[in-house]
Amino acid sequence: MYLNWVLQRAYLTPLRNGLTYNGQTWTFQELNDLSLKRARQLTTLDIKQGDRIAIMGPSKPSLVIMMYACMHLQCEMVMLNRRLTQDEIAYQLEDSEAMAVLVADEDIEKLPSHTTNYLFSTIEKSTETAIDITKEWSLNQTTSIMYTSGTTGFPKGVCQTVGNHQASATASVLNIGLHADDTWLCAVPLFHISGFSILVRSLLYGNKVHLYDHFDAEAISQNIMDGEVTHMSVVAVTLERILHTLEQRNAQASPKFKMMLAGGGPVPVDYLKRAHALHLAVAQTYGMTETSSQTATLANEDAMKKIGSAGKPLFFNQIRIAEQNDNGEGEICIRGPHVTPGYIGRFAQKEATIDGWLHTGDIGYIDEDGYLFVIDRRADLIISGGENIYPAEIENVLLTHPAVKEAGVCGIDDDKWRQVPIAFVVLKEHVQVEQLQAFCQKKLAKYKLPKEIIVTDKLPRNGANKLLRRKLMN
Amino acid sequence: MYLNWVLQRAYLTPLRNGLTYNGQTWTFQELNDLSLKRARQLTTLDIKQGDRIAIMGPSKPSLVIMMYACMHLQCEMVMLNRRLTQDEIAYQLEDSEAMAVLVADEDIEKLPSHTTNYLFSTIEKSTETAIDITKEWSLNQTTSIMYTSGTTGFPKGVCQTVGNHQASATASVLNIGLHADDTWLCAVPLFHISGFSILVRSLLYGNKVHLYDHFDAEAISQNIMDGEVTHMSVVAVTLERILHTLEQRNAQASPKFKMMLAGGGPVPVDYLKRAHALHLAVAQTYGMTETSSQTATLANEDAMKKIGSAGKPLFFNQIRIAEQNDNGEGEICIRGPHVTPGYIGRFAQKEATIDGWLHTGDIGYIDEDGYLFVIDRRADLIISGGENIYPAEIENVLLTHPAVKEAGVCGIDDDKWRQVPIAFVVLKEHVQVEQLQAFCQKKLAKYKLPKEIIVTDKLPRNGANKLLRRKLMN
Numbered sequence: 001m002y003l004n005w006v007l008q009r010a011y012l013t014p015l016r017n018g019l020t021y022n023g024q025t026w027t028f029q030e031l032n033d034l035s036l037k038r039a040r041q042l043t044t045l046d047i048k049q050g051d052r053i054a055i056m057g058p059s060k061p062s063l064v065i066m067m068y069a070c071m072h073l074q075c076e077m078v079m080l081n082r083r084l085t086q087d088e089i090a091y092q093l094e095d096s097e098a099m100a101v102l103v104a105d106e107d108i109e110k111l112p113s114h115t116t117n118y119l120f121s122t123i124e125k126s127t128e129t130a131i132d133i134t135k136e137w138s139l140n141q142t143t144s145i146m147y148t149s150g151t152t153g154f155p156k157g158v159c160q161t162v163g164n165h166q167a168s169a170t171a172s173v174l175n176i177g178l179h180a181d182d183t184w185l186c187a188v189p190l191f192h193i194s195g196f197s198i199l200v201r202s203l204l205y206g207n208k209v210h211l212y213d214h215f216d217a218e219a220i221s222q223n224i225m226d227g228e229v230t231h232m233s234v235v236a237v238t239l240e241r242i243l244h245t246l247e248q249r250n251a252q253a254s255p256k257f258k259m260m261l262a263g264g265g266p267v268p269v270d271y272l273k274r275a276h277a278l279h280l281a282v283a284q285t286y287g288m289t290e291t292s293s294q295t296a297t298l299a300n301e302d303a304m305k306k307i308g309s310a311g312k313p314l315f316f317n318q319i320r321i322a323e324q325n326d327n328g329e330g331e332i333c334i335r336g337p338h339v340t341p342g343y344i345g346r347f348a349q350k351e352a353t354i355d356g357w358l359h360t361g362d363i364g365y366i367d368e369d370g371y372l373f374v375i376d377r378r379a380d381l382i383i384s385g386g387e388n389i390y391p392a393e394i395e396n397v398l399l400t401h402p403a404v405k406e407a408g409v410c411g412i413d414d415d416k417w418r419q420v421p422i423a424f425v426v427l428k429e430h431v432q433v434e435q436l437q438a439f440c441q442k443k444l445a446k447y448k449l450p451k452e453i454i455v456t457d458k459l460p461r462n463g464a465n466k467l468l469r470r471k472l473m474n
Numbered sequence: 475m476y477l478n479w480v481l482q483r484a485y486l487t488p489l490r491n492g493l494t495y496n497g498q499t500w501t502f503q504e505l506n507d508l509s510l511k512r513a514r515q516l517t518t519l520d521i522k523q524g525d526r527i528a529i530m531g532p533s534k535p536s537l538v539i540m541m542y543a544c545m546h547l548q549c550e551m552v553m554l555n556r557r558l559t560q561d562e563i564a565y566q567l568e569d570s571e572a573m574a575v576l577v578a579d580e581d582i583e584k585l586p587s588h589t590t591n592y593l594f595s596t597i598e599k600s601t602e603t604a605i606d607i608t609k610e611w612s613l614n615q616t617t618s619i620m621y622t623s624g625t626t627g628f629p630k631g632v633c634q635t636v637g638n639h640q641a642s643a644t645a646s647v648l649n650i651g652l653h654a655d656d657t658w659l660c661a662v663p664l665f666h667i668s669g670f671s672i673l674v675r676s677l678l679y680g681n682k683v684h685l686y687d688h689f690d691a692e693a694i695s696q697n698i699m700d701g702e703v704t705h706m707s708v709v710a711v712t713l714e715r716i717l718h719t720l721e722q723r724n725a726q727a728s729p730k731f732k733m734m735l736a737g738g739g740p741v742p743v744d745y746l747k748r749a750h751a752l753h754l755a756v757a758q759t760y761g762m763t764e765t766s767s768q769t770a771t772l773a774n775e776d777a778m779k780k781i782g783s784a785g786k787p788l789f790f791n792q793i794r795i796a797e798q799n800d801n802g803e804g805e806i807c808i809r810g811p812h813v814t815p816g817y818i819g820r821f822a823q824k825e826a827t828i829d830g831w832l833h834t835g836d837i838g839y840i841d842e843d844g845y846l847f848v849i850d851r852r853a854d855l856i857i858s859g860g861e862n863i864y865p866a867e868i869e870n871v872l873l874t875h876p877a878v879k880e881a882g883v884c885g886i887d888d889d890k891w892r893q894v895p896i897a898f899v900v901l902k903e904h905v906q907v908e909q910l911q912a913f914c915q916k917k918l919a920k921y922k923l924p925k926e927i928i929v930t931d932k933l934p935r936n937g938a939n940k941l942l943r944r945k946l947m948n
Binding site: 011012180204 | 483485486647648651652654678680786787792811844
């Protein structure tokens, strides 16, 4: 039996600041009061305790308060990625059977037509209905659902429970430490586990979140120089932009700044060295939606000694390498209380784990000192600006075009985004590449669009006729 | 599913120091290696995984290593208080059905004769038997058993599980924060939850324990002045001795020293003010054996504002006041993952909680800001130098004397120990008070001996003939 994080935090440290955005600050008491009000307004709109609802909006306080309101109501929140197309959103809404979408006014156009929705402004103007807020939560209760694709290309809705989030946050604090004045800069999306886990940690730790609704390299670098924030979550691309800004200004991180948590794929060694020169501590992490954020993190004290490593597991977690080759490389498997119990919708019957172990599909090894090295994210995964892109998802779209017979997608290096997808197609009838690109634009989020579509005679396949994506570029 | 704390800590931070005693220091790797060796030696002596064994010794590294060895073997450790008499120990051994006592050589005389035991020196000289150490622990597995008396006077063996200890340690860190360099001075007994919880926190946090086998006010005050330690657990009596030493030396706590955790009964306001003047942060706590250490703790920022309060519950815990009178005072009830699942031995059938709530018997109230004030420890409890003494236990001993017809015990104020017990007896035949005192000495630990035994005609009783201990002094 565990406690409603929002209520408990407001009870324990009501006057501490819990959120800052654009110069305005809210205490935990204020966040609690506002989210309780919002919960009563949602109740008027017939959203009930335990309902599964979807949420979409930019990373602004209104979204944070809406999420906390849903948490008060113990709703299962389907976190919609704002960058998806209407088709992609429609899939998630249909698969999750979310009863409605709570949507920021500015995002209403992103929703498929005929979607049951409540605008934030409508909710905020609604009358309030008195309700009993449950003070106790169960560990198995689903807090959030995030969609992540797999090798099939069909996104799977991953359940993240109270117990998952809590285990993740408490294991993390045993690794990185905690001080009451810590402030976490959040410029990663709240609909991703990277962003949402910052909110969870804020509630459990009593720390302030310094929120951005977009990545503002200048302002963020200034925060880091001034020591207004102590922690930040980055991906390689955003880390580089901060490094660049600091270098341009001939500036350094404030001694008050404690640590960058770098996730979403490997960080180039060169970036780590540049960060070191700027007195900017960077901890590389390895995590995913199915593990409610970090599974392993490299301590700063080891950053230069074990360069390129994702560190050791957090205290409650285990990592092992399955089916090792002669070099000890194999599939990374994860076990611990932070691992999802499973999926919803069409994948509800799929087991997330085998004997308690999550088989990630990622390839790595553990060195003689016990440090994890991730060699390759799960087969064929493309990481572009920190977003995961699954080739199969793009291939599936291309294959629905009447002129396309076969399709294969892989990632290529890109200066700005580290990687971008590129597509190869075998045609059954003539079509202009521009037509295929326009077709994809309707079906795929912008960041997933193939940078190039190349027409070819034949795709590389193995004996079993399985597409060999790694050979597409040969 | 959780992990073997000793193994996991040694894996994560092998080179960090885990223990210091008398100028010698051990890393977590060394503690793990030594305790694994000891576990293999215990195996040779036929102590098996999951056995219930008792353990007794002074607070020295040998005891820490023996405890960690038992944890590797997932033994249930019955923690014997070294200050008990042979009769008291015999009761606990009989009640717990511990298969043997692991005893420090210097404590062998304290054991009842014919007790199955293994001297530390015998174990340390034994050959090793190879075993598989279980890496995973279950939350419901009992780590430690500590005896605590109740109103009946028969000590009850309280189970403290992996989940209890882990919830306690993680909730505490969310309150007091954490830094890799934190060092906890332990001069409280390791057989008490106050001391054992320091070991648990050390393993979970990766912090060093600075261990003392007795309370050395001079050396400890020096550690605090030098900033060699950052945290310490005290009771009112030991806090006063440190304050006195610092005052005598005209010294202050080092700025590196972070916090005293003051438990085992209320701390006088005067002490808190003196500590404040010496820049010594003191956090009052409220905890007990049944809650595996702290349930509530007053943050230092509130120390002077809410003087006399035990603070708010830790993050995973709840406190409510049952059967409140008009002033809101009533019985303190506690709920949370740190609360014991129950007892062993003759109290195995007794439910520890009612609807998940532990009814402490302590009286208190929660003020308008949500802070707990403990007015009175559980009915008639005497706290002497931080040790709990239950009047009924002393009364039971007196009543076994052939000359005693009735007995009543209560606490009186004492300059040195805060409180000491005093006994009133009604005789059925003549006996010298000195004879009664000699009788008690054989049966009761020294700290439980009544300071005075007063012969009287009649004890105060209510209509139902229940002894009114609070009226004994009238």
